[in-house]
Amino acid sequence: MAKKFLNPEQKKRRYLANAKRYAVIGAFLLPYIILFATFFIYPFFYGIYISFFRWNVFDTASSTFVGFENYQKALFGIGDITIWREYFWLGLKNTLIFVLISVPLLILVPLIIAILIDIQPRGYKAFRVIFFLPTVLSISAIGIIWKWQFDTNNGFINGIINLFGGESVSWLNTQPGAWIAILVTTVWWTIGTNTVILGAGLKEVDKQLYEAAELDGCNYFQVLRHISLPAISNQMIICTITTVIASFNIYGQPALLTGGGPERSTTVLMMFIRGQLTGTNAQPGLAAAMAILMGLLIIMVSIGQLIYNRRAVNR
Amino acid sequence: MAIRSSVRRRKRVAFWVLLVLSIVWMLPLVWAIGTSFKSAEEITNNVLGIIPMNATFKNYQDLFADVSQYPILRWMANSFIIASLHTALYLVIASAAAYAFSILRWKYRNLVFGILITTMMIPSVANIIPLFSMVVNFGWLNDGWRSFLALIIPGLGGVFGLFIIRQFFINIPREVVESARIDGLSDLGIFFRIIFPLGKSALMVAGLFAFMGSWNDYLWPSIIGSVVMDPNFLTLQTGLASMQSSNNYEYGKTMAAAIISIIPVIIVYMFVQDKIIEGVSHTGLKG
Numbered sequence: 348m349a350k351k352f353l354n355p356e357q358k359k360r361r362y363l364a365n366a367k368r369y370a371v372i373g374a375f376l377l378p379y380i381i382l383f384a385t386f387f388i389y390p391f392f393y394g395i396y397i398s399f400f401r402w403n404v405f406d407t408a409s410s411t412f413v414g415f416e417n418y419q420k421a422l423f424g425i426g427d428i429t430i431w432r433e434y435f436w437l438g439l440k441n442t443l444i445f446v447l448i449s450v451p452l453l454i455l456v457p458l459i460i461a462i463l464i465d466i467q468p469r470g471y472k473a474f475r476v477i478f479f480l481p482t483v484l485s486i487s488a489i490g491i492i493w494k495w496q497f498d499t500n501n502g503f504i505n506g507i508i509n510l511f512g513g514e515s516v517s518w519l520n521t522q523p524g525a526w527i528a529i530l531v532t533t534v535w536w537t538i539g540t541n542t543v544i545l546g547a548g549l550k551e552v553d554k555q556l557y558e559a560a561e562l563d564g565c566n567y568f569q570v571l572r573h574i575s576l577p578a579i580s581n582q583m584i585i586c587t588i589t590t591v592i593a594s595f596n597i598y599g600q601p602a603l604l605t606g607g608g609p610e611r612s613t614t615v616l617m618m619f620i621r622g623q624l625t626g627t628n629a630q631p632g633l634a635a636a637m638a639i640l641m642g643l644l645i646i647m648v649s650i651g652q653l654i655y656n657r658r659a660v661n662r
Numbered sequence: 663m664a665i666r667s668s669v670r671r672r673k674r675v676a677f678w679v680l681l682v683l684s685i686v687w688m689l690p691l692v693w694a695i696g697t698s699f700k701s702a703e704e705i706t707n708n709v710l711g712i713i714p715m716n717a718t719f720k721n722y723q724d725l726f727a728d729v730s731q732y733p734i735l736r737w738m739a740n741s742f743i744i745a746s747l748h749t750a751l752y753l754v755i756a757s758a759a760a761y762a763f764s765i766l767r768w769k770y771r772n773l774v775f776g777i778l779i780t781t782m783m784i785p786s787v788a789n790i791i792p793l794f795s796m797v798v799n800f801g802w803l804n805d806g807w808r809s810f811l812a813l814i815i816p817g818l819g820g821v822f823g824l825f826i827i828r829q830f831f832i833n834i835p836r837e838v839v840e841s842a843r844i845d846g847l848s849d850l851g852i853f854f855r856i857i858f859p860l861g862k863s864a865l866m867v868a869g870l871f872a873f874m875g876s877w878n879d880y881l882w883p884s885i886i887g888s889v890v891m892d893p894n895f896l897t898l899q900t901g902l903a904s905m906q907s908s909n910n911y912e913y914g915k916t917m918a919a920a921i922i923s924i925i926p927v928i929i930v931y932m933f934v935q936d937k938i939i940e941g942v943s944h945t946g947l948k949g
Contacts, residue, residue: 394791394792396792638788
């Protein structure tokens with residue numbers, strides 16, 4: 348305000364008040380910011396740094412700078428050594444297979460359940476609690492439980508197949524059984540979040556619109572298509588993006604159910620990266636390079652989705 | 663009238679479809695619980711039985727008889743200590759930051775917060791290797807107890823909980839804060855006496871997610887555990903996984919361990935499911 352007419356005494360007081368104000372802000376903010384910078388921002392750059400080294404985690408001073416060697420190893424192979432290239436591309440291929448099949452399922456199944464719950468039949472709140480329950484369980488417990496469901500001799504699923512006269516399937520050791528087991532487990536485990544998010548969107552839709560449309564002679568599927576789905580487009584976008592990212596990061600399901608088999612056909616990229624990180628022949632630098640390539644891919648896919656969605660919404 | 667009856671029919675159809683689906687959803691869990699009470703013989707001969715014909719506690723007894731190899735109660739205690747400390751620290755640190763991002767006013771506040779939110783886009787996979795190298799260098803993996811630091815601290819910089827708490831704080835009316843200030847309360851006083859009690863529900867949601875995330879985490883603890891190599895300092899999740907991948911994999915014992923690990927979670931879930939579901943639904947609405 349009247350800044351010009353402050354005498355030195357007032358200036359000093361104002362300065363002190365400001366300093367105190369910023370000290371208070373700093374005191375509230377700094378603990379978090381320091382942790383955030385140390386464990387989220389710094390590792391990001393440190394990881395890029397590591398990827399240019401033949402890195403030794405336990406004696407970092409002995410690490411040797413190798414330039415782009417790790418990236419070359421992962422992407423193209425070096426001379427006769429093509430094993431890492433094979434691992435990288437195989438892991439990427441397996442991860443992409445999982446992403447392409449799981450994402451539609453992880454959107455569609457929650458959407459159907461959310462629509463059914465939004466009709467608000469008897470006990471709909473209890474149903475929501477049931478479908479969300481697996482989400483709070485840990486992958487290691489789920490791995491044990493589902494590995495047994497798919498067990499060839501003592502498993503529940505083959506038990507049911509046998510009951511109807513079918514032959515036992517060796518789910519976890521053959522394809523496509525292994526992928527089916529991983530997908531079923533994933534759908535069972537993770538639909539809760541998307542169901543709740545989509546359901547929250549549906550709940551906001553004005554139900555009088557439904558009635559008006561039905562009075563005009565629309566059937567329920569037309570109502571869903573032309574009123575409900577456009578109304579929850581925001582939630583759909585959020586769910587799709589977060590689900591794609593989560594599916595790229597798949598690790599626990601194949602690691603615990605199939606161990607990556609049969610014949611590495613379900614060994615996803617995260618498992619190859621994890622395998623390079625520790626152990627006697629660990630190559631953390633190579634693991635870092637693979638992780639950064641994978642991270643770049645995830646970022647590109649996310650940005651691509653955002654651009655696509657913005658266009659679709661604007662149209 | 664036609665619409666009324668069609669609504670009623672729709673509700674009926676939805677009810678039956680959901681009922682069948684939710685039975686399908688719960689069946690694996692119920693079967694697993696039942697199977698954990700089966701004898702070795704019944705596991706092979708009575709595959710489909712959900713309720714064992716001769717229920718036995720043998721699997722559980724075997725599990726607890728073998729504590730030196732599979733110290734499951736110890737693992738649970740480890741996980742509980744880690745998740746509790748992580749949650750308590752995170753709530754204090756993140757809500758203080760949320761206070762600075764909502765109640766306090768300063769230049770570039772929203773810009774800095776926007777940058778924080780954008781960093782959620784950084785894929786976590788890129789951070790695992792450098793974080794591992796860091797905690798090794800800190801000496802946190804030199805002994806069992808210290809390895810807990812590697813499981814408690816790195817997650818404290820997480821953005822998600824801060825975001826939930828801040829969204830709540832920012833909707834607290836300014837007058838509440840101003841009148842407290844006129845009453846002579848310092849920022850610390852306002853934070854602890856006014857904002858903390860008002861924000862209880864948001865803190866509860868953020869705390870639940872922090873606890874669940876820490877309790878259920880698998881990949882990171884498995885990396886830490888593979889270096890520490892002391893079964894006494896595994897978390898529940900890495901302990902369970904070690905049982906499953908061990909060479910003499912025993913069905914009954916392993917299933918009993920899995921069931922023991924999920925029972926407390928299911929009980930807690932029953933009490934707080936409305937908070938969790940409400941918290942999740944908000945992340946979608948205000949994303």
